[in-house]
Amino acid sequence: MPEYKWPPMEKRRVVGKRISRLDGIAKSSGKAKYPSDLNRPGTLFGVILTSPHAHAKVKSIDLAAAKAMKGVADIRVVAPAGTEIQWAGAEIAYIAAETEPIARDAMRAIKVDYEVMPHLVREDDLAKAGPRAKAAGEQVTGDPDKAFREADVTVEGSYGIPVLTHCCLEGHGQVVEWKGDKIEYFPSTQNVSGIGGDLARSLSVPVNSVNVKMDYMGGGFGAKFPSDIWGRESALMSKTAGGKPVKLFLDRAQELTIAGVRPSAYAKVKVSAKKDGTITGWQSDSWATGGVGGGGMAPIPYVFTSIPNKRMNHTAVSTNTGGARAWRAPNHPQASFITCAALEDLAAKLKMDPTELFDKNLGYTARADVYRKQIAKAKEMIEWSQHWHQRGEKHKISLVAGSSHLRRGLGMGIATWGGAGHASECRVNVHPDGVVEIEIGSQDIGTGTRTAIAMVVAEMLGLSHTEVKVKLGENIYPPSGASGGSTTIGGVSSSSLKAAANALEKLMEAVAGSLGTTADQLEAVDSTIRVKGNPSKQISWKAACQKLGVKSISETGKNDPKNPGGLNTQGVGGIQMADVTVDIETGVVKVNKIIAVQDCGLVVNPKTAESQVYGAMIMSVCGALMEERIMDEMTGRVMNADMEFYKLAGISDIGEMQVHMDISPEHDKRGVIGLGEPCAIGGVAAIANAVANAIGVRVPTLPVTPDKVLAALYGDKLGRQSLA
Amino acid sequence: MSTPKTPTTKKASGFSRRGFLQSTSAAGAGVALLEQDALAQSGKAMGPGEVPVTLNINGKEMKTSVEPRWTLLDTMRNKLDLTGAKRVCDRGTCGACTVITNGRVVYSCTMLAVDAQGKKIETIESLTAGSKPHPIVPAFVEHDAQQCGYCTPGFVMASKGFLDRNPSPTYDQVKAGLGGNLCRCGTYVGIRQAVLTAAKNLKA
Numbered sequence: 001m002p003e004y005k006w007p008p009m010e011k012r013r014v015v016g017k018r019i020s021r022l023d024g025i026a027k028s029s030g031k032a033k034y035p036s037d038l039n040r041p042g043t044l045f046g047v048i049l050t051s052p053h054a055h056a057k058v059k060s061i062d063l064a065a066a067k068a069m070k071g072v073a074d075i076r077v078v079a080p081a082g083t084e085i086q087w088a089g090a091e092i093a094y095i096a097a098e099t100e101p102i103a104r105d106a107m108r109a110i111k112v113d114y115e116v117m118p119h120l121v122r123e124d125d126l127a128k129a130g131p132r133a134k135a136a137g138e139q140v141t142g143d144p145d146k147a148f149r150e151a152d153v154t155v156e157g158s159y160g161i162p163v164l165t166h167c168c169l170e171g172h173g174q175v176v177e178w179k180g181d182k183i184e185y186f187p188s189t190q191n192v193s194g195i196g197g198d199l200a201r202s203l204s205v206p207v208n209s210v211n212v213k214m215d216y217m218g219g220g221f222g223a224k225f226p227s228d229i230w231g232r233e234s235a236l237m238s239k240t241a242g243g244k245p246v247k248l249f250l251d252r253a254q255e256l257t258i259a260g261v262r263p264s265a266y267a268k269v270k271v272s273a274k275k276d277g278t279i280t281g282w283q284s285d286s287w288a289t290g291g292v293g294g295g296g297m298a299p300i301p302y303v304f305t306s307i308p309n310k311r312m313n314h315t316a317v318s319t320n321t322g323g324a325r326a327w328r329a330p331n332h333p334q335a336s337f338i339t340c341a342a343l344e345d346l347a348a349k350l351k352m353d354p355t356e357l358f359d360k361n362l363g364y365t366a367r368a369d370v371y372r373k374q375i376a377k378a379k380e381m382i383e384w385s386q387h388w389h390q391r392g393e394k395h396k397i398s399l400v401a402g403s404s405h406l407r408r409g410l411g412m413g414i415a416t417w418g419g420a421g422h423a424s425e426c427r428v429n430v431h432p433d434g435v436v437e438i439e440i441g442s443q444d445i446g447t448g449t450r451t452a453i454a455m456v457v458a459e460m461l462g463l464s465h466t467e468v469k470v471k472l473g474e475n476i477y478p479p480s481g482a483s484g485g486s487t488t489i490g491g492v493s494s495s496s497l498k499a500a501a502n503a504l505e506k507l508m509e510a511v512a513g514s515l516g517t518t519a520d521q522l523e524a525v526d527s528t529i530r531v532k533g534n535p536s537k538q539i540s541w542k543a544a545c546q547k548l549g550v551k552s553i554s555e556t557g558k559n560d561p562k563n564p565g566g567l568n569t570q571g572v573g574g575i576q577m578a579d580v581t582v583d584i585e586t587g588v589v590k591v592n593k594i595i596a597v598q599d600c601g602l603v604v605n606p607k608t609a610e611s612q613v614y615g616a617m618i619m620s621v622c623g624a625l626m627e628e629r630i631m632d633e634m635t636g637r638v639m640n641a642d643m644e645f646y647k648l649a650g651i652s653d654i655g656e657m658q659v660h661m662d663i664s665p666e667h668d669k670r671g672v673i674g675l676g677e678p679c680a681i682g683g684v685a686a687i688a689n690a691v692a693n694a695i696g697v698r699v700p701t702l703p704v705t706p707d708k709v710l711a712a713l714y715g716d717k718l719g720r721q722s723l724a
Numbered sequence: 725m726s727t728p729k730t731p732t733t734k735k736a737s738g739f740s741r742r743g744f745l746q747s748t749s750a751a752g753a754g755v756a757l758l759e760q761d762a763l764a765q766s767g768k769a770m771g772p773g774e775v776p777v778t779l780n781i782n783g784k785e786m787k788t789s790v791e792p793r794w795t796l797l798d799t800m801r802n803k804l805d806l807t808g809a810k811r812v813c814d815r816g817t818c819g820a821c822t823v824i825t826n827g828r829v830v831y832s833c834t835m836l837a838v839d840a841q842g843k844k845i846e847t848i849e850s851l852t853a854g855s856k857p858h859p860i861v862p863a864f865v866e867h868d869a870q871q872c873g874y875c876t877p878g879f880v881m882a883s884k885g886f887l888d889r890n891p892s893p894t895y896d897q898v899k900a901g902l903g904g905n906l907c908r909c910g911t912y913v914g915i916r917q918a919v920l921t922a923a924k925n926l927k928a
Contacts, residue, residue, distance in 0.1 A: 024865030027873030028880050029857060030808020030848035037807035045802075100802070101793060169812045169820060169874040169908050218810070218874030219908050252814040446872030446909050611868045615910030643813040643906060651912040652899035 002501040014459040018607040021451045032216045035186045036249050038175045044073050045100040046248030049093040049107045051085045054119035054320035054636025058083045062111040071098040072106045074237040086292045087320045088637045089257035094233040121631040123289040123317040132318045142309035147281030151272030155346045159338045160266035160701035163629045165256045170218020172259045173249030178239040183210045190220040191482035193441035196475045199227035212475040222326030223260035253641040260325030263290030265298040265334035269342040277357040282307045287315040290324025298335035303414050304364040329677035333684045340413045340685035348391040367573050374575040374597040381595040382577045392696015405585045409694025412577045413685030419674030420570035421490025421559050422481025428499040430553040434542040436468040442480035448608030453496045460500035462524030486674025490568030491559045493672045498557025506553045511544045568672040574598040576682035578690040587706030591655030599662040601673035613659040613679040620683025621649045782850040792838050797821045799837035808848035808877040819905030820878040823847050829885030848877040863922035869914030875907040883919045
């Protein structure tokens, strides 16, 4: 068995280089075919009739008019009379027709009678939740009462971050074709190896009857793991239609209403400290919703988990709203915001620089040294010492030159994540013509997985990344985990490294004789197989493969999460800092600059890794300043289930951004660690704290919209929303 | 959205989200009224069934039939298998369906196929029709201006329309000029650089 290890940093020729993604041209030229792009012969179009009421009982459904319409192939009721509907947008019936407009006509022709029931759709004011609020019980560590009694200083604050939606640009959905005993399934998913079985179970058919195929997918962010009711119903409609393909993708309003949300998090927090900034106690009363099931407690106090005296109470609020799904770093951005905001408020009260207060308390974290270095680097990048000032101080630094209404401020946020590799199996085939194929049941959700796998195998085989072919996105390939929780890169890089090492060993055994040596004396470099220490004794890759005769090499490698063998590991820290300007007349916040310092172990491709961090920072701008699912108390519906009023940042809204990946032997030797989540955590807190630093007061709830800035500055009566 | 003032570099930037909405709402309504008048006078009404349409896309006459209510976008995607333009927001907000008609950058979800007849329509597919891709395409790859890639064809077409009008943009003009498109993965940092690189390479 070959030794499985990453080549030394200085000897790598492919891994660690800035390589453009292999599918870049396909994506930027429109040639990449996403599931929603498939036009299979005879396709029927599916749409969903949903409930307009947040809480209601279905009394009757009349399908007669819809069924009589020309071009309608099938209608399936999923909420028959008697069903209790728990949120607006819940599915009532599925319709398949020859064209989408015809399917929509039929949908509108279905008559549903509802018995409307009382609903609760907002949780920001806990006092109004009544019996829908369920206390989760108190958690106490140490003696918080004593800590608060003996503290030199205490601060109290209220913080809130609303429900967000994933807003995947390609809506959830699939094309599915059920012919005979085979189901051809083309979903938009983060879970190629697992989703076929999920669909099969929902249809009570054998798992191996579902063929999953997906080359590209248009965004998931944690919301695209299951096959969902729309997968099952589309398959059943295809079956009814004699195997015609059914194409059903959620429309935008449905995508923002029923395809998953990130739970909210609200908290009243009290922190006690000594004069020098040492934190002595934490108390939080938090609440959250993620739909009917309530919402769990964000992990607060975040990162500073070892604060000795703590009391936490959490209340889950059940609301009549679409359910939660994992959202990039579940609950971490919320926890980071609540914790970092409370710490920043403490620093302001102590008239301390918050970076010093954070530093003083790093002993309460799991990786003080990492954070200490990262904070120093981040401060240097954002020029903290030149631009930081005491909160709200109106001296020359906070006033933007030439204006009396613009205030500048800086803030920081902190992050942590695991990121160990998931279970993954990979097969590397080396053919006698020199072609190398990599087969893996993984998916590239936009992170550059395809390219990273090619780079790892190329590195191991001494080839260029363009000389190997990656085949993924099908469940006929060796199974690999779903892409969630930053587990993909660790999993697929380890399994593909092992598969490549195994295949190379076989190839070396086949050619060793002709080079007059044994396989263990050979190395693969620059598209040759050569004798170690004697590079003149070599054979080209192609010539080596020809020696295989007619038989290809086919070798697999596995990543076992319980024993990754040092190829991947977990546990990272990250720091983000923001520089903002706030107009105190209009309340508008402008991002000047955001920087990220992020550790993720061995970096396979710095180019695509940095892209992920930039993307996460942009998402943080959205989350801090714009995004909010707005529920209407009267109708119980999402008021902004569209992209005009569910606001995302545009290209001019994000300021300038800089990423520093902590690439160093110290981190590299830990192996590969996932990156998608940790970089999507600290930015929200950094921006919110920068606003507080700029204007001198805390805007308690996100997003920091102009009305809330003005309310924080000039009085609550101007505010649209305030914490109870 | 967080910028208080919409940049008013109309000539230079060519295209901004707000400018686009203003121009389409005014001009769009006018055109629709004129066409309705013409129809009323001719006594001909279209639909409600399918009607033949001829579209000039990427220099080719393409014939199909759709109901008059079909958008140019759905016609391209579902009838002509031109799926580079994506349907995302359903309502003229995000720019993922961007095409160029008669030299103007247009959201193809806001134009009916029957109204697109007689116009010269350029789609993302035209950029790789030749022997070499249009310089904007490799520039997006070089700067990794894409992640999931679903918004990317729309951004590339918006960039082409922008550079057609303003071949030598400043960095700030790029930011204003591409304000009509939205990305969820967060690829704007790369897109800004890609457009500047494409501008340079287009002159080389």
